[in-house]
Amino acid sequence: MGQLSHAELVEKDFVLFAEGCLGLFTSKIAASLIRYNGDRCVAVIDSRKAGLTVQDVLGYGGAIPIVSHVEHALHLRPEVMVVGKGLHSANLPSAWKPHLLAAVRSGLHLVNSIHYRLSDDPDIARAVQEKGVTVWETKDAPPVQLNKARVLGLDTWVVHTCGSDSNIGKKTAALQIWQEANRSGIRTGFAATGQSGMLISGHGIAVDGVPGDFMAGAVEQVVMEAAAGNEWVVVEGQGSLNHVGFSGVALAILHGSLPHALVFCHRLGAERTKVWETPIIPIPELIRMNEELSVFERPAKVAAVSVNSHGFSEEDYRREAEKLEADTGLPVVDPVREGGAAQLVEILRAHRRETADLPSRRRP
Known part of the structure; x- marks a missing residue:
């Protein structure tokens, strides 16, 4: 499978990962994507709110379902999983890793919104290589120059x-x-x-x-x-x-x-x-x-x-x-x-x- 560009990734249907934190002020990325790109969001992962809809939690977003695991969203045919929360940390939460691995092993591309580079985790890196999926590390710095006004x-x-x-x-x-x-x-x-x-x-x-x-x-x-x-x-x-x-x-x-x-x-x-x-x-x-x-x-x-x-x-x-x-x-x-x-x-x-x-x- 060839690597996808950023523009191609944002056009695909996705599942949002907001485990334990879906909310207007507790998962800013997820809340924003649902407000502006909600037509491409097939489900949200948050085991604490599984069974509810996004509308129930955010007050907008309609009937997008909230599920506890990525496997419960696969029948909706997402192609990408987006990490829907940034962290004030450079670490990968241990509870997140099984979800990320499950997504990759299911063939989903990943969009990573935290400072930790998923390629630094050997298990995730190995699964990505085996499945041939794309990982967009949104915190990677582009090649830039000094400000010249x-x-x-x-x-x-x-x-x-x-x-x-x-x-x-x-x-x-x-x-x-x-x-x-x-x-x-x-x-x-x-x-x-x-x-x-x-x-x-x-x-x-x-x-x-x-x-x-x-x-x-x-x-x-x-x-x-x-x-x-x-x-x-x-x-x-x-x-x-x-x-x-x-x-x-x-x-x-x-x-x-x-x-x-x-x-x-x-x-x-x-x-x-x-x-x-x-x-x-x-x-x-x-x-x-x-x-x-x-x-x-x-x-x-x-x-x-x-x-x-x-x-x-x-x-x-x-x-x-x-x-x-x-x-x-x-x-x-x-x-x-x-x-x-x-x-x-x-x-x-x-x-x-x-x-x-x-x-x-x-x-x-």
């Missing part, structure tokens, strides 16, 4: 989603803007900087797998590719500048993408960062931080605040959004609620018109 020479308008924490909706905001902008007639490219965005769009990089000196250059290259033939590029954010673990990644994306405009993302009601539990400093201060750290050759302003209001009633969402609007002086929108994506695109259109005459130095 080539983005400044593009005619394409660049929007970047930054935010107050990891796993709060930066990718979702970027994808919603990308899809809605194209629907409204604006040719728009999507610059994926993480594995979920790569699996949804079919291209991009996992910037957290790139050596530090080259992260901004990797982002620059992805933006250049996404800009071809497009009027806008929407750049997916990662981490946050105030994040004790992922601030470097956030800054590399900000400087590599050299955006014209920012969309600041926040999980409504959140007061501490996820996992690390550090206090989130006031949103107006975080907005100023992102604006001030944008490169002087192209100072970028936040055009809107995109919020994740999951779990809020419409009334509570409106009340909290109004408070945040008063605090920031900016429009606050949930891009997943009805009409939210269209509202964000219109805000960005207006922001582009209002900032069209601001100076922006271009390098020869």
Whole structure:
């Protein structure tokens, strides 16, 4: 069996591996793929929720079944198994290995979303060789150069989603803007900087797998590719500048993408960062931080605040959004609620018109 390209893998029907963790905030990759590529997901593996549907757990996704083992999904004829959760670790959980081996021995290709390279496990590597399947290590760093600020020479308008924490909706905001902008007639490219965005769009990089000196250059290259033939590029954010673990990644994306405009993302009601539990400093201060750290050759302003209001009633969402609007002086929108994506695109259109005459130095 010949090795498949990344573009070929993302077009195939797949089963999602989310053992013990399927949830909106506990399996970000799985939740994203179901939202945007759910028509190709035949089943989800999570023994704790087996017998339920994805709709039961996430509130969207329909009747996709949840099963306990990959063998229970084979009759649905998947061709790929996608690891639907990233880890804050470089190890392979011991409980995952039997599932991965079963998938390979059943002839499924693998998409690996964690830092551990599956080829480093001798049993998995041997099974992959014997079955001739493809393994996409999404954290493998592509060959890249240092950032040379080539983005400044593009005619394409660049929007970047930054935010107050990891796993709060930066990718979702970027994808919603990308899809809605194209629907409204604006040719728009999507610059994926993480594995979920790569699996949804079919291209991009996992910037957290790139050596530090080259992260901004990797982002620059992805933006250049996404800009071809497009009027806008929407750049997916990662981490946050105030994040004790992922601030470097956030800054590399900000400087590599050299955006014209920012969309600041926040999980409504959140007061501490996820996992690390550090206090989130006031949103107006975080907005100023992102604006001030944008490169002087192209100072970028936040055009809107995109919020994740999951779990809020419409009334509570409106009340909290109004408070945040008063605090920031900016429009606050949930891009997943009805009409939210269209509202964000219109805000960005207006922001582009209002900032069209601001100076922006271009390098020869």
